[in-house]
Amino acid sequence: MEDLLTVARTTYRPLECRPDSYRGWYQQGQLCWLEGNVDEALLCYHRALEYYPNDYWAWYHLAIAHEKLGHVDEAITAYQRACAIGPENYWSWYDQGCLYMEVLQVYTQAIACFEKALAAQPNDYWAIYRQGECWRLLGRQDRAVTAYDRALEFRPGDYWCWYRRGDALQAWGKPEAALASYDQALNAKPNDFWAWYQRGNTLASLGNYPAAIAAFTQALIDAPDDAETWYAQARCLAQIGDGQGAFRSLEKAIALDPLTYFPQAETAPCFTPLRSLASWENLQQLAQPTQA
16 A cells, blocks of 8 residues: 555646646545545546546445445436446446445435446355345345355355344244354354344244353353343243242343343233242342433
């Protein structure tokens, strides 16, 4: 990067009086972008387009600059111009799809953009994976799983694809298949909190409370201050009749987030046997300072 900037500065010193050509404005825009001067880069790309209005790369970089500055509508317009000029170019379709997905949350439009990107690069993992994400967020879990399966053909050990595939299968009402996906995610990242946590939730939904407790224990190694995991573990311990273990986990959850978990514990049927114990008052005392 340093060598590139040195060459650029040497090249553009004669342009201190401002460029007077497309190439001069475009290259100065690239230099400004490299230096982090996005506003100036934006101006340069606009000036370049005055000379050459149908240049794909100037429109594409203009879109990126607008996006960087938070100008979402202007970025979309610039991406669309780039796509109209170079409809077979992957990048303007892919980046436009990411903007629709991540910022605007217009998932159907994002899917259409990723489909165009895949027409240019059919084996691109990221466009396929992001299509899966859009389908999942639209509630079309069947389409999401199909996309994840296709993405995994290109990156079979990818953590995020296995993890989100598990989420989609869980939402689709297929907990056994979801569990297998979370296990694959853990093969990629053995100490990952979220995969262990979701594995615990899935096992609990299947009534396999001992295995769920073990999964939550693993999750808590990475995130010992996660109140939700302590509470989920407490529920599982209560389900197998381990009152002391349930009380200890519940105590942790309430100490971390009393406003959320003490009211839930007061009404959860699985904790009914614990509420008759004198030690339940200890949990009330944990919650009282916050409630007051």
